[in-house]
Amino acid sequence: MRAAHEGMDLRLLGPVRAWRGETELPLGSARRAAVLAVLALHAGHAVSRQQLVGALWGDEPPASAIGNVYTYVSTLRRVLEPDRDRWAAGQLLTSGGGTYCLHVQPENVDVFRFEALRDESRRHRAAGDRLAELAALEAAMRLWHGEALSGVPGPYAESQRLRLTELRLASAERHAALLMELGRNDEAIAALRALVQTYPLQETLHGMLMTALQATGRQAEALRVHDHLSQVLLEETGTEPSAALRTMRLRILTGTKEQPPPSARPAAxxxxxxxxxxxxxxxxxxxxxxxxxxxxxxxxxxxxxxxxxxxxxxxxxxxxxxxxxxxxxxxxxxxxxxxxxxxxxxxxxxxxxxxxxxxxxxxxxxxxxxxxxxxxxxxxxxxxxxxxxxxxxxxxxxxxxxxxxxxxxxxxxxxxxxxxxxxxxxxxxxxxxxxxxxxxxxxxxxxxxxxxxxLPPLGADQATALVRAVAPESLEPRLLRRLLADAGGNPYYLRHLATSARNGTGYRDVPPAELVAAVNAHLAAFSEETRHILRACAFLGGDCTIAEVAAVTDRAPHDLARIVEPARVAGVLTEDPHTLAFRHRIVSRVLHESTPAALRIMLHRSFAEKIAELGGAPERVVEQLLAGPVPLDAGASRWLTRHIDQLAARAPEAAVTMLRQVRAEYALDESTRLGLTAWLARLLHDQGQNAVADAGWVAARTTDVNLEAEMQWIMACSHDRQGEHAAAADLARAALSSRHFPEPWLNRFRLLITRLRPHLPGEPTAPHLSRSLLLGDHVSVSR
Structure with missing residues (x-):
């Protein structure tokens, strides 16, 4: 099986195509190509039929969806392995337990090759090797042959298309910027002209093209670029170019320098x-x-x-x-x-x-x-x-x-x-x-x-004043509190975060690009060793102990103290010798969120395993699993099963979030999902949330009558809490009529019926009974 992928080349950066050696394989319909794309982007990992259905049709699949998926996969098997005997097990595309797995290496899929070359370019950039960075980016750009997943239907393909298009654009921008830095302006101009034609509303690209044209003495052409963009923006969006581009146009017209000396540019x-x-x-x-x-x-x-x-x-x-x-x-x-x-x-x-x-x-x-x-x-x-x-x-x-x-x-x-x-x-x-x-x-x-x-960090009042000066429109209190906490009193970070929040450019989700660049520049003075430890701290939540960082990085505590000392002295970390906490939370966010998604998931998985091996607090393990988010495999689910009782007591909200993820992991075995989903229903019930769907899922599948009774009880209580008294009564009557539940549970349902009678049509009133007794708040339930 390991050699089945040899000679395979799956291309998703354009129309979906598959090659074995020099031979292109006929993929057929667009939905068959969509199935191959999903499996290729999960290469080496199991994908359930339900996941494929969701990827192809979203929340409203046709009744024939499962059958169609089966047909698509069967046809793909014949296409990918034409020499395989019909009754022999597949080696390249395998199935089992309602899941499918495509056994190819990352280097067989152009998307993974593209992401690896982007990572390589970043390493060269950090090392200051611009020529090597340029070569890596050019190799990455050569992998593209049109729009990613061109013509592939389904919500999954659309989301991947958007993600990959953004990565392509970022790579192209950096490639052009490098050409300009290296004095190769004519090459930059050619590349940027193609980009502005593809992305006619991207102001950054137009500004770069104007800069490159001006550098080669072609001021008139630079002005025409601005005027064309102005016309397009007016027609398409009813807006005009940004103040920065208008200022650049004025500088070109007047022949003034682009900007004052660096020392004259105030950061705050x-x-x-x-x-x-x-x-x-x-x-x-x-x-x-x-x-x-x-x-x-x-x-x-x-x-x-x-x-x-x-x-x-x-x-x-x-x-x-x-x-x-x-x-x-x-x-x-x-x-x-x-x-x-x-x-x-x-x-x-x-x-x-x-x-x-x-x-x-x-x-x-x-x-x-x-x-x-x-x-x-x-x-x-x-x-x-x-x-x-x-x-x-x-x-x-x-x-x-x-x-x-x-x-x-x-x-x-x-x-x-x-x-x-x-x-x-x-x-x-x-x-x-x-x-x-x-x-x-x-x-x-x-x-x-x-x-x-x-210059210490700004106090809360001063920081708020700075934010309001940058963003005069009132920010909602929750966003303002988050912004202040992220910046930690740093005026530069405050200004950029406030600008981003004001302009709606994504601060709620990820830090703005210019702030990412600034943070990386601030950290560039540290050694690679120090930056590596800072990244580990960020992945541990930005506020962790020396022991935790030592565990996940395999470093001795005394070595860590030496490595992070420059960051403490520079004010990146706080001075507490027992913890590694970022003074400005935005630094932690940038280190975490600027890490490529695949590497981010891998690191969080590794950190979760190491914390678990050392017997760390279960909530710390779950933080890592959720932060990835890390797909749950059998090992992680077994760990969660052993520690769910402790986790539920220490961090019930995190437990609910984790268990919701379990509920969606179709690849897990039925018994594990059943037991953990039952815990989800209990915790939702304890927190006063609606547990009907999760408790009903367990009740319909379990063979344990005690567990079935408990889940039906939770369903009835959830309906009652929401004022759906008739639905609660129906569940109680069904439990009483079946009579296969143990007597303690039947007594509970009898009490519930009594409690519900005043709210049911045609029922006589009943004496008042304690709600806590009826809901069983003081009754121990075997779990």
């Missing part, structure tokens, strides 16, 4: 209308400290200040509001940004600062000398490099000078040495040094500062 600034000043929310005290330092340097008193905050806490925003534009006359301000490019150039950040601060012939001469000093140090630091640079800054600081270094921890080592030496100059010169850094950055340990301004 809320901008009002164009005439309004930029407003910073929740940082009044910190803003006051910086402005007092500015006034002091204008009066001749120097100082060095360090602004410390985790990514997204608003360091750049604070510097922007405090130090850009509104400074006393006579003060010069220079800005520099630490990044990978600046790190490669000796004195890179200092040069940025000095060049932006200096104007006039004499100051420009100082900058030219500083460039010479930097050039001399390219082949290696010279003994006089730091002294020469400090001396040039000393000459420039004869009048008030403010130097601002954003992300100083990413500056080159020579700049860091000069910055430390300049600290001493602030005692005698009107020189203000302001640097922003991430907490715990080892690069700046040797760089002193007179004052540290720490």
């Amino acid at each position: 600034v809320v901008a009002g209308p164009a005439s309004d000043p930029v407003t910073l929310i929740g940082r009044d005290a910190e803003l006051g400290r910086l402005r007092r330092a500015v006034m002091a340097v204008a009066g001749g008193q120097g100082r060095s200040i360090r602004v410390v905050g985790a990514p997204g806490m608003g360091k750049s925003a604070l510097l922007t509001v405090a130090l850009r534009g509104d400074v006393p006359r006579g003060c010069r301000v220079g800005w520099g940004l630490g990044d990978e490019l600046a790190r490669r150039m000796p004195l890179g950040v200092l040069l940025e600062c000095m060049e932006s601060a200096m104007s006039g012939d004499a100051p420009r001469e100082l900058v030219r000398h500083l460039f010479t000093v930097a050039a001399d140090a390219i082949d290696g630091p010279r003994p006089q490099t730091v002294e020469r640079a400090v001396d040039l800054v000393r000459q420039a600081a004869e009048s008030p000078l403010i130097l601002v270094a954003d992300d100083l921890q990413r500056a080159d080592s020579t700049t860091l040495e000069v910055w430390a030496a300049l600290h001493e100059l602030t005692r005698e010169l009107p020189l203000l040094l302001v640097a922003s850094v991430r907490p715990g950055s080892p690069e700046v340990l040797g760089v002193p500062a007179d004052e540290t301004v720490e």
Whole structure:
């Protein structure tokens, strides 16, 4: 059986086609192709007839659906294995217990090959290898031959078509972006033209095409792209292009730069209308400290200040509001940004600062000398490099000078040495040094500062104010509470989540794409080992113990403490040494939900098994099973059967959710489903919910008279609770007339009839009886 798949090639990324070697197999009708598609996308796993019926026809199948499925499968067997004897067991497509299984490897199905190449491209992206990432994406895109599952009917195919189309579009966007990053704009333009033709309403693609055209000097063509999109949007949706595209069009028309320097882009600034000043929310005290330092340097008193905050806490925003534009006359301000490019150039950040601060012939001469000093140090630091640079800054600081270094921890080592030496100059010169850094950055340990301004998370009132500034329309209280909890007081996360909630772009379901990119960028500074542990924490719910993470990652607790220390220092995790809890819940959500679905299910299955093996709390095991969601196999169902009593007592709501999933798992054996569905009916009854359907399902199938009586009792009580007294009485009378239930149960049904008589037509009234007695709340039931 293991070799039956050899030579098979199933193609779903286009019209459904099947090949064995060089021979294409005739699949026939669209519904037969639909059955093959469902089985291929569950390759190696059992699919029940009921699942196939639902996949092909949804909630309203024809009366002949089961027979049709049988016919489709029989025909597919002959097509897939034409040499098989009619009475021999199939090897490629097998059946048993009302289920079917297609025995092919993932590499035999183009959808799985596509997803594997996407995963490979992500790994190359994380490693910074853009050429390898591009090659993987190009290989993934070559697998497509039209619309996924083209012409295949049924709700399952439609949902898969939507999912795969989104993945294809995301891959194509990233492919085009990579071409642009690598300077291959002509190739990007060709790819983007094809994409905008296929997706005429996707503004992101049009913006990328405009950018690529502008980069090649084809401004007129870029403007035509915008104008065409504007016309299409007006005709199709009655809207106009977004503000971002309109701004891009204006920049192309006026020939202005696309955006201000990175240090000028505030991460947590809320901008009002164009005439309004930029407003910073929740940082009044910190803003006051910086402005007092500015006034002091204008009066001749120097100082060095360090602004410390985790990514997204608003360091750049604070510097922007405090130090850009509104400074006393006579003060010069220079800005520099630490990044990978600046790190490669000796004195890179200092040069940025000095060049932006200096104007006039004499100051420009100082900058030219500083460039010479930097050039001399390219082949290696010279003994006089730091002294020469400090001396040039000393000459420039004869009048008030403010130097601002954003992300100083990413500056080159020579700049860091000069910055430390300049600290001493602030005692005698009107020189203000302001640097922003991430907490715990080892690069700046040797760089002193007179004052540290720490940016903590925003409080609840401040966070709410920021959300309302971004989304003035009132958000419903539940959504607002979730948004605040997810952001954890981080202004950047708050702003993006509020924008997403305001625009209705999917915050309720998954984090917006730009926020996913931002979180991944924030975590990129950590090692692969640290990111791996953070992902495990996210899969464990974002608030777990060291012992749990050690169990699922096979790491010793002392190793974990070392690995996650950078994340604690950076403020990604809280400081509690006994737990691994995310300070900002959205980070956990991004790590979890940006993981490919297949890998997500695999990890949750593995984590559930490991927690169960260690005897962990049953609710923690169930959290993993539900989070996947992980399809229940025989092993998981046996575990659930052994622990359902404990789970029901500790986490009844989770138990109900889990048992509902069991109820839908047609591949489980009848006895297991029967016992666990009975538990579902009991728990629904205990929680005051309608248990009629589940109790009725058990009662119709069990051969245990005690269990049948209990389920019929629960059905009757559910009807009674809903005011359906006649239906409750009918069940009680049926139980009494059959008389095959044990006497204790018959007594219960007699009491119920007595209780129901006042509510039944034509029945005399009866003395009042305790409802708790009638419903059996104090009667022990054998389970």
